[in-house]
Amino acid sequence: MKIVLFGATGQVGLALQDSLAGIAGLDGLVCSSRGGGRWSADFDRPVEVAQLLRMLRPDVIVNAAAWTAVDAAEDHAEAALRVNATSPGAIAIEAQKLGALLLHYSSDYVFDGSGALAWREDDPTGPLNVYGATKLAGEQAIRASGCRHLIVRTSGVWSPGGEGGNFVATVRARLLARQALRVVDDQIGAPTAAALVADLSAQLLQRALKTEAVSGTYHLAPRGETSWFAVARLIAEGLRALGAVVPEVQAVPSAAYPQRARRPLNSRLDCSRLHSALGIALADWPTWPAPILQAIAAWPAGSPAASATGS
Ligand code: NDP
Numbered sequence: 167m168k169i170v171l172f173g174a175t176g177q178v179g180l181a182l183q184d185s186l187a188g189i190a191g192l193d194g195l196v197c198s199s200r201g202g203g204r205w206s207a208d209f210d211r212p213v214e215v216a217q218l219l220r221m222l223r224p225d226v227i228v229n230a231a232a233w234t235a236v237d238a239a240e241d242h243a244e245a246a247l248r249v250n251a252t253s254p255g256a257i258a259i260e261a262q263k264l265g266a267l268l269l270h271y272s273s274d275y276v277f278d279g280s281g282a283l284a285w286r287e288d289d290p291t292g293p294l295n296v297y298g299a300t301k302l303a304g305e306q307a308i309r310a311s312g313c314r315h316l317i318v319r320t321s322g323v324w325s326p327g328g329e330g331g332n333f334v335a336t337v338r339a340r341l342l343a344r345q346a347l348r349v350v351d352d353q354i355g356a357p358t359a360a361a362l363v364a365d366l367s368a369q370l371l372q373r374a375l376k377t378e379a380v381s382g383t384y385h386l387a388p389r390g391e392t393s394w395f396a397v398a399r400l401i402a403e404g405l406r407a408l409g410a411v412v413p414e415v416q417a418v419p420s421a422a423y424p425q426r427a428r429r430p431l432n433s434r435l436d437c438s439r440l441h442s443a444l445g446i447a448l449a450d451w452p453t454w455p456a457p458i459l460q461a462i463a464a465w466p467a468g469s470p471a472a473s474a475t476g477s
Contacts, residue, residue: 167189167191167192167193167225167226167375168193168194168195168196168222168223168224168225168226169186169189169192169194169195169196169224169225169226169227169228170196170198170205170218170219170222170224170226170227170228171183171186171195171196171197171198171228171230172198172199172207172209172215172227172228172229172230172231172257173198173199173229173230173231173232174197174198174199174230175199175201176230176231176232176234177323177324177325177331177332177360178230178271178323178360178363178364178367179197179199179230179231180325180360181325181360181361181363181364181365182228182230182364182367182368183195183197184364185361185364185365185367185368186228186364186368186371188368189368189371189372189375190372191375196222196224198218199231200231205218205222209231209233209248209249209253210245210248210249210253212248212252212253212255212256213256215253215256215257216256216257216259216260219257219260219261219264219266220260223264224264224266225264225266225267226266226267226268226269226371226375227257227260227261227266227267227268227269228268228269228270228367228371229254229257229268229269229270229271230271231249231253232249232250232271232301233245233246233249233250233297233300234297235297236275236295236297236427236429237425237426237427238426239295239296239297239300239427240295240296240426240427241426243296243300246296246297246300247300247303249300250297250300250301250303250304251300251301251303251304251306251307252307254270254304254307254308255304255307255308255310255311257270257308258270258307258308258310258311258313258315259311259313261311261313261314261315262311262312262313265314266313266314267314267315267316267371267374267375268308268313268314268315268316269315269316269318269367269370269371269374270304270305270308270315270316270317270318271317271318271319271320271363272301272302272304272305272317272318272319272320272383273297273298273301273319273320273321274319274320274321274322274355274387274430274433274435275293275294275295275297275298275301275429275430275433276291276293276298276301276302276305276319277289277291277292277293277298277430277432277433278291278292278293278294278430279294279353279429279430279431279432279433280292280430280431280432281432282354282432282434283432283434283436284434284435284436285385285432285434285435285436286385286436286438286439287319287382287383287384287385287436287439288383294427294428294429294430295427295428295429296427297427298430305317305383314378314381315381315382316367316370316371316374316380316381316382316383316384317382317383317384318363318367318370318383318384318385318386319383319384319385319386319435320358320363320385320386320387320435321355321356321357321358321387321433321435322355322356322357322358322387322394322433323357323358323359323360323363324357324358324359324360324458325359325360325361326461326464326465326466327465327466333357333394333397333398334357334397334401334458334461334462337349337397337398337401337415338401338405338462338465341398341401341402341405341410341412341413341415342405342410342412344411344412344413345413346413346416347398347413347415347416348415348416348417348418348422348423349393349394349395349397349398349415349416349417349418350393350394350395350417350418350419350420350423350429351393351394351395351396351417351418351419352393352419352420352431353393353394353420353429353430353431353433354391354392354393354431354432354433354434355387355391355392355432355433355434355435356387356388356389356390356391356392356433356434356435356454357388357392357397357454357458358386358387358388358454359388359457359458359461361457362386362388362452362457363386366386366440366444367386369444370384370440370443370444373443373444380443383439384437384439384440384443385435385436385437385439385440386435386437386440387435387437387454388451388452388453388454388457389448389451389452389453389454390453390454390455391434392454392455393417395415395417395418397458398415399415400455400458400459401458401462402414402415404458404459404462404463405462407463408462408463437451
């Protein structure tokens with residue numbers, strides 16, 4: 167069995183390189199990115215992406231590539247649509263022709279964030295921003311292609327390393343630089359480690375390879391719910407426990423924190439369909455805080471923690 171992984175350099179893509187390598191029956195994992203090299207494909211050019219698939223003829227396609235710059239998408243809607251919808255649609259058409267299984271990622275931002283109930287897979291969508299609209303268009307293109315697919319919607323993805331690029335890394339770096347932080351306390355969801363996305367995706371893929379009953383759309387997030395403010399405060403506490411001197415985090419409502427793209431307030435995802443598919447009881451489902459604290463304590467070298475602690 168041959169798997170092609172798109173977006174192999176992203177947070178989820180990097181984690182998938184490890185998780186997919188353990189899939190039973192794997193003969194070859196082709197990691198594609200846009201950065202040149204033999205298997206590069208730029209999602210800004212959907213025809214090129216389809217050509218690569220016709221050449222590689224994979225059994226499974228995993229698409230972790232996406233335009234994820236939510237605010238920038240507001241000003242670059244056409245480009246974001248090409249990456250998040252036109253190319254995934256072209257991939258899906260090739261998957262249908264090849265008889266390949268497509269695993270694709272989508273987002274809590276396809277919902278409008280109303281209410282306080284966790285969103286189920288078949289709840290009505292209503293994106294509030296361009297990014298969410300392009301992710302929804304990508305889902306629709308995949309479903310319309312008729313290919314066998316798994317669409318995994320997740321939320322608030324983070325991974326350890328670097329000084330930015332995701333919420334946990336950005337907050338950690340800014341606290342260690344002793345910058346005052348105002349963080350919204352009315353956007354509720356669950357921060358999801360890229361490693362968890364990759365691990366559960368690989369399990370879902372294994373199930374789907376065994377039974378056609380496992381297909382369609384699934385929500386993936388850790389157990390529990392929180393606000394971004396509470397996550398930032400947890401990171402501050404984690405850093406203090408390591409001896410760092412960091413400022414207090416201030417809670418603000420979204421209304422006092424204007425951003426280019428409007429964000430949904432309710433990003434809770436009901437993951438019971440995934441629990442059932444994987445045979446994991448809710449009580450055994452992973453929670454969100456422990457991985458963040460573990461990552462803070464073991465943050466990869468080359469980041470500013472060492473110089474900022476204890477002084
Ligand atoms: P990242 O931003 O970390 O990675 C995105 C990947 O897409 C990178 O490999 C990037 O390549 C690649 N990419 C971007 N533009 C192009 C292009 N034009 N052609 C080819 N490749 C391109 O994203 P995540 O890993 O965080 O996200 C994975 C999936 O999860 C996405 O579908 C995303 O929409 C979804 N998701 C993410 C959330 C989050 O908080 N991050 C929340 C909910 C869902 P390069 O390294 O060259 O830039």
